[in-house]
Amino acid sequence: MARLSAAPIVLNDSEQAALEKLVRRPSTSQQIVLRAKIILRASAGEGHGDIARGLGITKETSRRWRQRWRELDDSELSVSERLEDAARRGAPAKFSIEQLTHLYALACESPDKYERPISHWSARELADELVKQKIVESISARHVARLLDEADLKPHQSGYWLHPPPTPTLKSRSTTSARSTP
Template sequence: MPVVPARPIAPTASERERLKKMAYGHKTEYRLRARAQVVLHAARSRSNARIARETGLHLDTVRRWRGRFAEQRLAGLADRRRSGRPPAFTALQMSEVKALACRLPAETGAPLSRWSCPELAREAMARGIATFGSASTVRR
């Protein structure tokens, strides 16, 4: 099988600065840090195999992030949108349920000493916070 040469990577000065912040920042998520390190290694003309060995990533992972950067630049390092069911509750609804959960049930008139997930779901529906909800949804 013929060896396909890796795509050349030449980040601009501003991209390189951003990549360094991502790769060496203490508050950067691990996955973004790894992606930035792959691109920085690639900018030094290192092979995919060498980058995989030095970063501890799989060779296919190195190929993926190097290729995405070559095609889409920094935007290619972000997670792609995933398929699946959209969220059932808005951020506002979630915060209202959390605020309700932080209050004692007796303050709301419920004859309980503490909230259970089913009771919290029922109370949220009774108050009109959510039109539907299950105990497991509230628990999550």
């Protein structure tokens, strides 16, 4: 049974120009450039095999992006948005923005305010305090550490060097040296 030829892609002038601009722009990710080249070659009438050989990809990749382009052709998405990765399924976020905000605020506060007998927060202490205040049901110290790292917060360094320690004033040097005295 013979395979059907690849469905043709027809680009309007603005789409053609936008794709060519993406290919030429040095700041465009190589993933997007490759996808733009696939669409440009497909619009020039090349088949999956020719595109695959010319770009060093598989026929399946060529087929996938040609099909994706045709599916999104009627959408309101821009050219660059049509070349982006499709949304993937994954686990929903475990903590809300409000809970994260409470974590960050807590990390910036002094442990003394919460009657903790420590000088600075650790990830373990923050996790315990979040559960104690019923901000979250449960959270591991490691996850707290990751969240703080992503936010570039370092509660173990808070308060340090806010006011540098006083430096002793240097005594002015004498203008006469030991050699110059008789």
